[in-house]
Amino acid sequence: MKIEQIYTGCLAHAAYYIENNGEAAVFDPLREVHPYIDRAKEDNATIKYVFETHFHADFVSGHLDLSKKTGAEIVFGPSAKPGYPATIAEDGQVFEIGEYKIKVIHTPGHTMESTTYLLIDDQGKEHGIITGDTLFIGDVGRPDLAQHVISELTEEKLAGHLYDSLRNKIMPLSDDLIVYPNHGAGSACGKMMSTETTDTLGHQKKVNYALREDMTKEEFIDALLTGLTAPPGYFPQNVLMNIKGYDSLDEVMDRAIQPLLPDAFEVVATETDALMLDTRNAEDFTKGFIPNSINIGLEGSFAQWVGEMIPDVKQKILLIIYPGKEKEAITRLSRVGYDNTIGYLDMGFDAWKDAKKEFETSKRITANEFEKSYIKEKPLVFDIRKKSEYDSEHIIDAVNIPLNEINKHLAKFPKDKSFVLYCAGGYRSMIASSILKQRGWNQFVDVIGGFAEIAKTNVPKSEYICPTTML
Structure with a gap:
């Protein structure tokens, strides 16, 4: 069967493209739709359908733009209520792509409209399932997102629905089916996803904790909800955009591609409530x-950290960026619903310096410098990694304040004495440094290379050692 996974690592997102006999379908597309259109042109095919597995929370889907540009029909599963024209399929309904068939399997749990699509090839053989956020490799979708939009859909209720969907709709399917999920490791839509992005259903039945055959519903709900951290703040806003609709990416781009010379940039920054977002490396x-x-x-998990650190997707944004990277930054912002970029600094930060404008600096130290300071002075140290990373291994006496919680705990950072920040690799610590600088803190440094470099020194660390993921 001709199916292609189109994976975007910075969002840990997988879209799917299938084609047969000049007809194509796209599943869960990203906001920028030209790659899917270009892919269909390579096959001399017409995109007939855009299938959505559910109303996504972690990105704004490209279904509206793709439908507008190609005439493709948007398809959601049962109970979906979008604010725009779409086909709401029935459980068991079959769609045709050339000689392929796509069977709708309603699998509520992650959300109530969540749907799995069974792929059947031109010989009538069941090939695989596109599972959205119902089933991941090594995990299943978190059941606590819908309650942020509809309060009565509690996480316990949705977890119960997910248990039934997995047992009654997914697990009875053939073991040789290939599982095609919407996300891989790094996504906030699950808690223990594999780095693998496909697998057979039979193997998942053996290794996925949530598919254990003798698991009771109560055990499943407890396992699913234990250790579930709060979702990023932008998730409910993305859900509503996907339900109600949004501006086309072309309109967003037209508004955002506004080069501003330093004087004009300064005026706009002063006279609006725009946030100045610098996307250069640390x-x-x-x-x-x-x-x-x-x-x-921009080189890291940019969109996800924008979503974590900027609470309102409607926030106006002014970009400071390397010349030539403007469209990439605007596109990646729009993937998570930040559509209000109003301009960028023409020719980047060098133009600001050349114009003799005021600027600040931030101090960083190497791991070896930190080791010397730690032995001599034992400074106050903040570990801004996730709690799971901190629990695996950390510097003795370091205070753990995860980056996405920093704004809630600003009072814990002293202004009258110096301190040190570190993360896993130096990316997050510079985000934290910039936020603290913006709020008036100055007596601190962050560690270049983060814990990955500190681990090579003799700074005392917790005894239990587990590999951490560098971001």
């Missing part, structure tokens, strides 16, 4: 940045 940012700007580097 090393360049620390050498010089515009006062009150924050740093979230």
Whole structure:
């Protein structure tokens, strides 16, 4: 069967493209739709359907733009109520793509409209299942997102629905089916997803904790909800955009591609409530940045950290970016619903310096410098990694404040004495540094290379050692 997984690592997102006899379908597309259109052109095919597995929370889907540009029919599963024209399929309904068949299997639990699509090839053989956030490799979808939109849909109720969907709809299917999920490791839509992005259903039945055959519903609900951290704040806002509709990416891009010379940039920054977002790497940012700007580097998990650190998707944004990276940054912001970029600094930060504008710097130290300081002075140390990373291994006496919780705990950072920040690899610590600088803190440093470099030194660490993921 001709199926292609189109994986976007920075969002840990998988869309799917299938084609047969000049007809194509796309499942769960990202906001920028030209790659799917170009892919269909390669096959001389017409995109007939855009299938959505559910109303996504972690990204804004490209179904509306893809439908508008190609005439493709948007399809949701049972109980979906979008605010725009779409086909609401019935459980068991079959759609045709050339000689392929797509069978709708309603699998509520992650959300009530969540749907799995069974793929049947031109010989009538069941090939695989596109599971959305119902079933991941090594995990299942979190059941606590819908309650942020509809309060009565509690996480316990949805977990119960998910248990029934998995046992009654998914697990009876053939073991040789290939599982095609919507996300892989790194997504906030689950808690223990594998780095693998496909597997057979039979193997998942053996290794996925949530598919244990003798598991009771109570055991399942407890296992699913234990250790579930709060979802990123932008998730409910993305859900509503996917339900109600949104501006086309072309409109977003037209508004955002506004090059501003330093004087004009300064005026706009002063006269609006726009947030100045510097997307350069940490090393360049620390050498010089515009006062009150924050740093979230484009080279990392950019969209996810924007979503974590900027509470309102409607926030106006001014970009400081490397020349030539403007469209990439705007596109990646729009993937998670941040559609209000109103301009960027023309020719980047160098233009700001050349114009003799005021700028600030931030101090960083190497792991070896930190080791010497730790032995001599034993400074106050903040570990801004996730709790799970901290629990695996950390510097003795370090205070754990995860980056996504920093704004709730600003009072814990002293202004009258110095301290040190570290993360896993130095990306998150610079985000934290920029936020603290913006709020008036100055007596601190962060560690270049983070815990990955500190681990090579003799700084005392907790005894239990487990590999951490560098971000």
